[in-house]
Amino acid sequence: MTNAAQQSQNDKASGAGSDDEQQYLTFIMAGEEYGVDILAVQEIRGWEATTVVPNAPDYIKGVINLRGTIVPIMDLRSRFSLERVEYSPVTVVIILKFETERGERVMGIVVDAVSDVHSISDSDTRNSPELIEDLNTEFIRSLVSVDDNMIILLDVQRLLTIDKQLLNIATDVAADNE
Amino acid sequence: MSIDLSQFHQVFFEESFEGLDIMESSLLALDLAEVDAETINTIFRAAHSIKGGAGTFGFMQISGFTHVLETLLDQIRSGERDIEQVHVDMFLECVDCLRGLMGDLQAGTEPDMTQADDLKAKFEAILSGNPEAGSAENTAENSSAEEVSAGVQKSDSASLSGSDEDGWKIEFIPCEDVLCTGNEPYRMFRELQDLAEAEGNGSIEVIPHLDELPEFSKMHPEMCYLSWTIIVRSGIELSDIEEIFEWVVDDCEITYKRLADCDLSVLENHHRQEGSSENIEAETVISNVVESEAVESAVVESADDDNSVNDSDALESAESNKLPENAPETHAAAVNEKIEKALEKVAPKAAPSAAKKPAENTSIRVSIDKIDGLINMVGELVITQSMLGQLGQEFDVSRIQRLQEGLQQLEQNTRELQESVMKIRMLPISFAFSRFPRLVRDLSKQLDKEVDLVMLGENTELDKTVMEKIGDPLVHLVRNSLDHGLEGVKERTDNGKTSAGTITLNAYHHGGNIVIEVQDDGAGLNKDRIRSKAVEKGLIAEDEHLTDGQIYDLIFQPGFSTADVVSDVSGRGVGMDVVRRNIAELNGSIDVSSTPGKGSIFSIRLPLTLAILDGQLVKVGDEVYIFPLVSIVESIQLEKSMLNNITGSQFVMQLRDDYVPIVCLQDIFNIDAEKKDLEGAMLVVVEGDNEKIGIVVDELLGQQQVVIKSLEQNYQKVDSISGATILGDGTVALIVDISGLNNHSSDKNSDEQTQAA
Numbered sequence: 001m002t003n004a005a006q007q008s009q010n011d012k013a014s015g016a017g018s019d020d021e022q023q024y025l026t027f028i029m030a031g032e033e034y035g036v037d038i039l040a041v042q043e044i045r046g047w048e049a050t051t052v053v054p055n056a057p058d059y060i061k062g063v064i065n066l067r068g069t070i071v072p073i074m075d076l077r078s079r080f081s082l083e084r085v086e087y088s089p090v091t092v093v094i095i096l097k098f099e100t101e102r103g104e105r106v107m108g109i110v111v112d113a114v115s116d117v118h119s120i121s122d123s124d125t126r127n128s129p130e131l132i133e134d135l136n137t138e139f140i141r142s143l144v145s146v147d148d149n150m151i152i153l154l155d156v157q158r159l160l161t162i163d164k165q166l167l168n169i170a171t172d173v174a175a176d177n178e
Numbered sequence: 179m180s181i182d183l184s185q186f187h188q189v190f191f192e193e194s195f196e197g198l199d200i201m202e203s204s205l206l207a208l209d210l211a212e213v214d215a216e217t218i219n220t221i222f223r224a225a226h227s228i229k230g231g232a233g234t235f236g237f238m239q240i241s242g243f244t245h246v247l248e249t250l251l252d253q254i255r256s257g258e259r260d261i262e263q264v265h266v267d268m269f270l271e272c273v274d275c276l277r278g279l280m281g282d283l284q285a286g287t288e289p290d291m292t293q294a295d296d297l298k299a300k301f302e303a304i305l306s307g308n309p310e311a312g313s314a315e316n317t318a319e320n321s322s323a324e325e326v327s328a329g330v331q332k333s334d335s336a337s338l339s340g341s342d343e344d345g346w347k348i349e350f351i352p353c354e355d356v357l358c359t360g361n362e363p364y365r366m367f368r369e370l371q372d373l374a375e376a377e378g379n380g381s382i383e384v385i386p387h388l389d390e391l392p393e394f395s396k397m398h399p400e401m402c403y404l405s406w407t408i409i410v411r412s413g414i415e416l417s418d419i420e421e422i423f424e425w426v427v428d429d430c431e432i433t434y435k436r437l438a439d440c441d442l443s444v445l446e447n448h449h450r451q452e453g454s455s456e457n458i459e460a461e462t463v464i465s466n467v468v469e470s471e472a473v474e475s476a477v478v479e480s481a482d483d484d485n486s487v488n489d490s491d492a493l494e495s496a497e498s499n500k501l502p503e504n505a506p507e508t509h510a511a512a513v514n515e516k517i518e519k520a521l522e523k524v525a526p527k528a529a530p531s532a533a534k535k536p537a538e539n540t541s542i543r544v545s546i547d548k549i550d551g552l553i554n555m556v557g558e559l560v561i562t563q564s565m566l567g568q569l570g571q572e573f574d575v576s577r578i579q580r581l582q583e584g585l586q587q588l589e590q591n592t593r594e595l596q597e598s599v600m601k602i603r604m605l606p607i608s609f610a611f612s613r614f615p616r617l618v619r620d621l622s623k624q625l626d627k628e629v630d631l632v633m634l635g636e637n638t639e640l641d642k643t644v645m646e647k648i649g650d651p652l653v654h655l656v657r658n659s660l661d662h663g664l665e666g667v668k669e670r671t672d673n674g675k676t677s678a679g680t681i682t683l684n685a686y687h688h689g690g691n692i693v694i695e696v697q698d699d700g701a702g703l704n705k706d707r708i709r710s711k712a713v714e715k716g717l718i719a720e721d722e723h724l725t726d727g728q729i730y731d732l733i734f735q736p737g738f739s740t741a742d743v744v745s746d747v748s749g750r751g752v753g754m755d756v757v758r759r760n761i762a763e764l765n766g767s768i769d770v771s772s773t774p775g776k777g778s779i780f781s782i783r784l785p786l787t788l789a790i791l792d793g794q795l796v797k798v799g800d801e802v803y804i805f806p807l808v809s810i811v812e813s814i815q816l817e818k819s820m821l822n823n824i825t826g827s828q829f830v831m832q833l834r835d836d837y838v839p840i841v842c843l844q845d846i847f848n849i850d851a852e853k854k855d856l857e858g859a860m861l862v863v864v865e866g867d868n869e870k871i872g873i874v875v876d877e878l879l880g881q882q883q884v885v886i887k888s889l890e891q892n893y894q895k896v897d898s899i900s901g902a903t904i905l906g907d908g909t910v911a912l913i914v915d916i917s918g919l920n921n922h923s924s925d926k927n928s929d930e931q932t933q934a935a
Contacts, residue, residue, distance in 0.1 A: 051910040052801055053889075053896055054847030063893065065904045072893040106892050 021119040026151055027094065027111040030082045033151045034111075035118065035144075040096050040156045042106060044114055047091040061110065066095065073108040074160070080139075085112070098157050107160045118146050125153065190231045191284045192541065194240075195277070197224040199612060202273045205266055206615045213261055221269070222251045228276070240279055242376030243294045246301040247272050249415065253305075265304070270616070272297055302413055345412060345437035346419060351405040352430040358400050361426050367406075369422050373414055380412025409437070542642060544602050552598045559591045600790065603643070607685045607694070608636035610645050614656055614683060621660050628667055628678035629660060635685040640692050644764055644784055648694070651757040651768075655696040655780050656681065658754075663700035663778055673775065675699070688783070691766075691808060697779045703772040705729050730770045734758040762917070765806075765900070783808075791886055793903070793913065795879035796862060798843045799851025802911040803875075804884055804903060809916040811863040811870060813878060816840075818857045829856060831872050838863060840872040846898060846919065851876075866916035873919075886913065 024035035050062030050073050059078040063070050073093060077084060093108040125142035141155040201224045204217050225248045232240035247269065253259040275293045282289035352363060367384050374380030385407040392403060410419065416434055423432055566584045569577060611633050622629040640648075664670075664679035671677050682697040705726065712718045712732045724732075734754045761768050765785050772778035785791065785808070793804035820831045821840075829840040840861065844851045854876065861872045884903035889896060889912070900915035 049909070051902075051912065052847075052849050053893070053912070054849065054899060055897060060893075063889065063902060063910050065908055065910045068887070068904065070887050070889055070892060070902045070904075070910055103891075 021121045024118050024120055024151070024153060025094070026115040026118060027092070028113045028115050029076060029080070029111050033115055033149055034076075035120070035151045035153045036094070036096065036156055038117060040098055042095040042097045045093045045095060045108070046089065047087045047093055047110060064108065066106070066108075069106065071095065071106050071108055073110060075110045077110070077112075079109075079159075096156050096160060098160060100161070105160065109159070118151065120144050120146065120151075120153075128152075187235060187284075188541075190235055191280055194228045194231060194280055197228050198273050198277055198280075200224045202270065202616055203612060205269050205273070206619060208261070208266060210261065210263060210266070215255070218251065218255050218261070222248065222255050225251055237283055238372055238376065239289055239291055239294065240276065240283070242372070243272075243276065243279070243291075243298055245373075245376070245418070246298050246305065249418075250301055250305060268297065268300060268304075305415075306413060346408075346410045346414075346416065347435045347437055348408040348410065348419065349405075349433040349435075350408060350423070350430065351432070352402050352426060354401045354403070356402045356426060356429060359426075359429070363402070363404075363406065366422050366426075367408065370408065370410060370419065373418055373422065374410055374412035380410065380414065382411070383409040385409070411437070542603070542605075548598065548601055552595075552602070555591065555595045555598050559588075559595060562587045562591050600641075601639070603641050604639035605642050605645055606637045607640050607645065607692075608633075610640075610649050610652060611636055611683055611685075613649075613653070617653065617656065618660065618681065621657065625661060626666065627660065627664055629664060630678050630680045632680060632682045633684075634682065638685040638687060638692060640685075640784070647760060647764055648782070648784065651760045651782070652683075652694065652696065654754075654757050655782075656683070659696055659698040659700065659778070659780075663698035663702075665701050669701075691783050691785060694782045694784070695779055696782075697777065699777040702774040702776055702778050703730055703733070703770070705774075708732055727771075730772060733770070734768070790883055791903075791913065792881065793884045794862070794881050795905075795911065796873075796875040797877040797879055798875050799849060801849060801851070802879065802905065802909075803843065804911050804913045805862060805864060805873075806900075806913070806916065807881060809864045809866050811865050813860065813862045816856055816859050816861050816874075821856060831861070833863065833870070833872075836870060838870045838872045840874060841919070842874045843914075864916045864919075866918075866920045869920055871920055884911075884913070 023038040025038045025041050026033050026035040028034075048064060050064050052062045053060060053072070056062070059075050061073045061075050063072050065071075075084075087110070090113060091110060092112075092114050093110055094114070095106060095108045097104055097106045099105075125144045128140045128143050139154050139159045141153045144151050144153060201221050204221045204224075208214070208217055225244055229241045229244035229248055232238075232244060250259070250265065251269075254261045254265070271293075275297055279289040279291075279294060350363070352361075356363065367382070371382050374382050387405045387407065390403045390405065391397075397403070419434065420427070423430070426432075562584065566581075566588065569581055569584060573581070614633070615631055618629055618631045659681050664681070665673070665675075667677045670679065680699050682695070684693075684695040684697065686693055708729055709718075709724070709732075712729075712735070713720050717732060717735050718724065734757070758768050761782055761784070766783050768780060768782050770778060770780050791804075792807040794807050794810055796803050796805060814833075816831065820833070822830050822832065822837075824830055830837045831840055832838075840856065842853060843849070844853055854874075856874065859874050860876070860878060862875055862878070863870055863872045884905075886901045887903055889899060889902045896912075898915050898918040899912050900918070901913045902910050903913060905911050
């Protein structure tokens, strides 16, 4: 299933322009609608308290116990440098999974609310314009309009592969503290 | 109706390896002065099952090879022959050789039969050679490798000249319905051929007699009208041939005659044609073969690992050294072939055997007791579950007492079940120890030292994963003890010690740990030497003051390679630093203590299992952390008098004779938690990597066993955290890696110091 998801991601990346429709789960954050490949979504949960991980970047809220596996939770607002909000009972955690060389990885993202599921054809998507050099744009795969609303489609794999940046940021944090 | 036998291959290999282990340990346990018939039987049985299995699965190389071994064992078992040191040595060699062959077969590669063929030739020599000559040699010689092979050489040559007319003429007249009973003569001939060829130089000829064949119209398709004369040219025993015909012997007429005794008029011409061309070569090479075989076997015996070059050199020199003698004619071709084969095979031999890795053994054998216990436990769990289920259906407040009882029972069941499941992975440490008798035996011969190996606590159980990983470090330690630890015989007697040194392997449980000790009664570690070496290597300053413990600890330093201190036995690329690292990977530790003149003890401390840990729960701010119980030295409440402030931010505490640095987890982990006044705070003193630190915590919670979960699987490695676990309330708690914390805090300290400077 995840392979299929990846396959389709690959198709898009290569700009194959196939008319195969792909389903996306969309969610709301700070008034904008974002979408992730629905095949990468494992489940949707309410927010629960996490266990803080030492020396983690501040967008990693900590880890939770998901039926026996330890799953890290990322706050997408702070990942995208958006203004922080208090978590409420409707705050939602979307559990995403993706394949890596080391096997399947699972991670949760905290978003404001889940919105909808849209079927989107590849040919309707547009590349996001080259903006100012900003780290955050690298997670954006493409943009698409559905019913006059723009949806930002995210690249799950890039979003969740934190290892590289994490190191740098962790050291930055440490430096700041000192 | 063909069954795919290959599905059983793995089982065969496992059983055979087990059989080989049994053979090896029995051989080593064999007391030559007083041979226990049961031990011989055990060895025989093991060899027999290997042969049987190999035959069934079509591994003819193995069954053929095991066969000669079995024949000799059979003679010993029946009392026809006394077992001697030579035999034991050869059997041990066979065990190694078989292990190699089976490793090859398991890995799916063509096994290298060179060594097997050599050994087989030696066995045949013993089997056919006259016993007086053999025993005379044996009394004269010690068991050292060269002399053994010298003995073999003599008996070898004896066999070559004595087995001139080896072979059998078999008249086989089957009864007419032999085919109906499921016996296929062709199969027997083939088997006979295999048997003959397995000898290396045998061949068979089958001459059918068609006299009885009726007219075609009268022929019944299921009847056998043929009879055969079979000429077997090989040194095989009559009993082996009889075995092949065992199933049909009652229904058929079979006569056996030695080739030497019968008139081979039919075959004589044929034989002569073949023979004449070979005679010339034979005379020139036959004597060389005797020599080269001896040379080769000597080399093979004295050094297992790096003999390819020597071997081929020796063979070549032997070949050029021609001493024509009266050579037995019938062996000429075979002998010639042997030389070629040896020359061909010897060269590439070492490379593959060294590079080869046996396929990983992934199954585990569990004693039936454990399984029974487990089934019992599950039974009880089911009962508890149904009890609770019933309670749940008709629950009211009055039954709360019963509910609590039920839950208690469930808890107990669960714990017992967990323990039993864990026990399945537990194996007695004798699995890891079993290789040492052989290792010590071979090594002591090589080093010319007398060594007694004592193994204690062999039934101590250890997790299989831990066991697999502890094997190599243990081997290294034992080699080290043998090589450096124990003195030579002379030195020992000069110092008033017994001539034989003792190496003791001891395993026992201690708390939640298993402790494995490698102890020798040798000279002990040489402090001055280690010190000067360390200074030379720049590991310590010349005037640095070190305690004994710290000096001994230097041998585990990466720069302190054994190669500088040692001979050829150790220094196989695994230094003591690697030993320590391997053990640290298992969350264990290694310590050394030594008394000059009395010996040294290396003690390895390992957790029983990698999956579960005894932990102390502590609270810092809102977070719960777990310290491994084994690393906790003590927990105390800080008093002002104990505290000393050095370099501004760093506090140390005086704990009896030690100064222990104090750290706050809030600082190290960058977590939001109010920092309390150190005075009156709860302090947990932990030890990791032989260094103590005090960790300030807000509160000590309970102690419990925790199941270790990976944090890396979905996240990444976190400094100073060895993993995570899930507590009773479903939340995640992180397990603190004490030695990691140690390094971290010292890094941080040095950072701060440089900043301050």
